[in-house]
Amino acid sequence: MRFVFKRSYDDDIKLFKHRPQAFYYLALLILMLALPLLLDDFFLGEVTYVLIFAIAGMGLMLLTGHTGQVSLGHAAFLALGAYLNAIMLSKGIPFVITLPLAGILTGIIGMIIALPVLRLHGIYLAIATLAISVLADDIIVMAEPFTGGVTGLVAPPIDIFGLDIDRYGTPILFYFLVLFVTLFVLMIYRNIMRSPLGRAFVAMRDSEISAQALGVNITKTKATAFAISCAITGLAGALLGHFAGAFNNETFNIVLSIQLLLMIVIGGLGSIHGAFFGAMVVGFLPQFIAISRDFATDNFGFNSLSMPGIETGVFALILVLFILFEPMGIYGRWVKIRTYFELFPFYRKNMFKRQKSYLKTERMK
Amino acid sequence: MDFWQLAISGLANGSVYGLIALGFVLIYKATEAVNFAQGDFMMMGAFITIWLTNEQYLGFSFWLAIPLAILIMALLGYLLDVVVIRRMFGQPQIAVIILTIALGFIIRFAAGAIWSHEPQLLETPFAGREVHFGGLVLGFEEVAVIIVTLLLTMFLFLFFKKAKLGKAMQAASQNQLAAYYVGIPVKRIQSLVWALGGSVAAVAGILFASKGAVDPSTGLLGIKAFAAAVIGGFGSLPGALIGGLIIGLIEPFAAYGLPAGYSQVAPYALMLLVLIFRPAGLFSQMHEKKV
Numbered sequence: 153m154r155f156v157f158k159r160s161y162d163d164d165i166k167l168f169k170h171r172p173q174a175f176y177y178l179a180l181l182i183l184m185l186a187l188p189l190l191l192d193d194f195f196l197g198e199v200t201y202v203l204i205f206a207i208a209g210m211g212l213m214l215l216t217g218h219t220g221q222v223s224l225g226h227a228a229f230l231a232l233g234a235y236l237n238a239i240m241l242s243k244g245i246p247f248v249i250t251l252p253l254a255g256i257l258t259g260i261i262g263m264i265i266a267l268p269v270l271r272l273h274g275i276y277l278a279i280a281t282l283a284i285s286v287l288a289d290d291i292i293v294m295a296e297p298f299t300g301g302v303t304g305l306v307a308p309p310i311d312i313f314g315l316d317i318d319r320y321g322t323p324i325l326f327y328f329l330v331l332f333v334t335l336f337v338l339m340i341y342r343n344i345m346r347s348p349l350g351r352a353f354v355a356m357r358d359s360e361i362s363a364q365a366l367g368v369n370i371t372k373t374k375a376t377a378f379a380i381s382c383a384i385t386g387l388a389g390a391l392l393g394h395f396a397g398a399f400n401n402e403t404f405n406i407v408l409s410i411q412l413l414l415m416i417v418i419g420g421l422g423s424i425h426g427a428f429f430g431a432m433v434v435g436f437l438p439q440f441i442a443i444s445r446d447f448a449t450d451n452f453g454f455n456s457l458s459m460p461g462i463e464t465g466v467f468a469l470i471l472v473l474f475i476l477f478e479p480m481g482i483y484g485r486w487v488k489i490r491t492y493f494e495l496f497p498f499y500r501k502n503m504f505k506r507q508k509s510y511l512k513t514e515r516m517k
Numbered sequence: 518m519d520f521w522q523l524a525i526s527g528l529a530n531g532s533v534y535g536l537i538a539l540g541f542v543l544i545y546k547a548t549e550a551v552n553f554a555q556g557d558f559m560m561m562g563a564f565i566t567i568w569l570t571n572e573q574y575l576g577f578s579f580w581l582a583i584p585l586a587i588l589i590m591a592l593l594g595y596l597l598d599v600v601v602i603r604r605m606f607g608q609p610q611i612a613v614i615i616l617t618i619a620l621g622f623i624i625r626f627a628a629g630a631i632w633s634h635e636p637q638l639l640e641t642p643f644a645g646r647e648v649h650f651g652g653l654v655l656g657f658e659e660v661a662v663i664i665v666t667l668l669l670t671m672f673l674f675l676f677f678k679k680a681k682l683g684k685a686m687q688a689a690s691q692n693q694l695a696a697y698y699v700g701i702p703v704k705r706i707q708s709l710v711w712a713l714g715g716s717v718a719a720v721a722g723i724l725f726a727s728k729g730a731v732d733p734s735t736g737l738l739g740i741k742a743f744a745a746a747v748i749g750g751f752g753s754l755p756g757a758l759i760g761g762l763i764i765g766l767i768e769p770f771a772a773y774g775l776p777a778g779y780s781q782v783a784p785y786a787l788m789l790l791v792l793i794f795r796p797a798g799l800f801s802q803m804h805e806k807k808v
Contacts, residue, residue: 222611222614268792268793269789269792269793271793271796272792272796274610274611275545275551275610275614275751276747276751276792276796278551278611278614279743279747279788279792280788280789280792282740282743283743283744283785283788283789283792284789286740286785287782287785287786287789290781290782291782294779294782406737406740410618410622413615413618414615414618414619417615461625461626461629461634461733462626464622464625464626465622465623465625465626465627465630467622468619468620468621468622468623468626469619469623471615471616471619472601472616472619472620472623475605475612475615475616475619476601476604476605476616479608479612
């Protein structure tokens with residue numbers, strides 16, 4: 153059991169709660185930096201993929217996990233980032249400018265889209281964003297002169313100050329690029345959550361009415377959350393475009409939107425860790441299924457190759473189990489296990505029990 | 518004549534959207550949860566009917582298969598609530614939404630694994646029959662779809678308005694705790710609502726499958742039905758039907774008059790407009806929220 157003594161108000165918003173924690177994260181960082189030495193190109197590519205999804209997950213986590221606004225349309229913003237980046241690159245603008253610009257522009261466009269939509273609550277917001285995702289698919293096809301329509305676009309090669317970065321040619325450099333962006337987004341995210349803005353997000357999630365009473369400008373804060381969330385997602389989209397090499401409207405379909413949401417729920421809503429855990433599940437699940445499929449075929453003569461869509465099926469099943477038995481996600485489970493050992497033997501079963509609330513209609517109040 | 522031909526086939530399509538939307542609204546009205554898997558329920562209902570009827574599978578008589586399919590879907594809906602959804606009692610609404618989205622994926626996967634991903638047609642006794650109506654030549658299915666949908670909506674509307682069970686369902690949604698206090702078995706009522714939702718989905722599935730081929734991704738039609746439910750105002754049964762009909766009508770005319778691609782966008786664009794300018798829908802039940 154560790155006691156953290158707080159000696160000033162600033163201790164509440166320190167980057168790390170205590171020294172050992174800082175040490176663990178430093179160790180993790182060193183491991184991530186040393187990863188190209190430990191893994192071959194294929195698995196490094198998988199890790200890169202997971203990191204890109206973690207960035208997208210952080211984007212959605214900020215909006216859904218910390219501000220409480222559910223979005224089923226974030227694939228649209230991934231697409232926006234990817235297309236903006238690729239189009240600007242093909243116009244000859246260097247990558248160091250196009251990547252941040254793609255993020256910023258996605259954020260601005262996201263906010264413009266969000267302003268009318270943000271007046272909606274709960275399910276209406278979810279449905280409106282779902283519609284945005286469906287519309288994005290069709291708009292990409294219709295805006296053929298820019299987006300290449302159904303044929304799609306090929307992400308132009310990246311060139312940073314004479315350094316060629318390519319997913320297949322130089323996977324290590326691409327990995328470091330993605331890692332750098334991940335750390336950058338992570339720092340921004342973490343710092344937002346320590347600032348008054350982040351506190352306003354969380355306050356709004358927990359109770360819009362109380363937040364308003366405490367002087368939070370609801371519309372402005374929601375729009376800001378949407379803008380930041382879209383900007384982060386746009387960055388992830390730009391990187392995903394480079395990772396995929398070529399992409400079209402199908403790459404960013406509605407299923408991806410939903411998968412993003414499911415991902416952060418499995419990871420654990422309301423924590424930055426959750427975005428990473430969720431991304432790991434999404435990233436490694438196909439490999440895991442492929443391996444267990446081979447295992448089943450070899451050992452039981454059970455032919456499961458004729459099952460398309462098994463990945464989404466298994467993914468959804470895992471999600472259902474999580475929502476039923478561990479609504480706080482993987483990170484929540486980890487926190488519980490840690491608390492169990494920290495408090496041993498005084499852990500109580502109901503420690504993390506959520507208060508149940510009886511439902512009242514939204515229609516008549 | 519072209520105009521009427523388009524209008525009738527649009528209305529028939531719209532009826533199916535309306536029926537799925539009806540399922541959403543039904544469950545929303547009575548449990549305050551939104552069933553994102555309703556489209557997949559419909560697909561499941563269609564496949565169960567195909568499985569019962571078609572020669573290739575069991576080959577029952579069509580008229581026996583219909584009540585059986587509706588019964589099976591009602592049972593599935595009931596069981597789904599008892600086994601899965603009921604555990605979410607008292608959890609935030611959004612958790613239920615995410616749960617039903619995941620269930621939709623599972624249903625789609627299961628249907629694909631059982632009945633393959635090939636599109637399949639329901640063998641109906643009235644396939645190919647036509648109805649002549651004042652110079653119009655209409656498919657029998659289209660007319661049947663419109664009539665059945667209208668009857669079902671009327672029945673459900675009266676059910677919620679007049680029947681004791683219907684009123685209990687509304688009460689359970691408006692205030693769970695108060696409903697408990699006046700002796701309404703809220704949990705069982707909710708299971709019954711899911712059963713009702715399942716059987717409405719089965720009817721929608723049968724009608725859809727008699728009009729065109731079904732494959733496991735047909736469930737994504739549910740998204741269009743969302744647009745219908747939102748346009749009509751979530752919470753209003755006739756509204757859902759009218760929303761569905763509006764979308765069904767917009768599609769063929771947009772395809773007729775506008776460049777390619779716009780017809781797919783039109784329903785969602787309309788829905789966004791409705792959400793922005795009249796967030797409660799055209800036939801709203803929304804009242805001002807007080808602190």
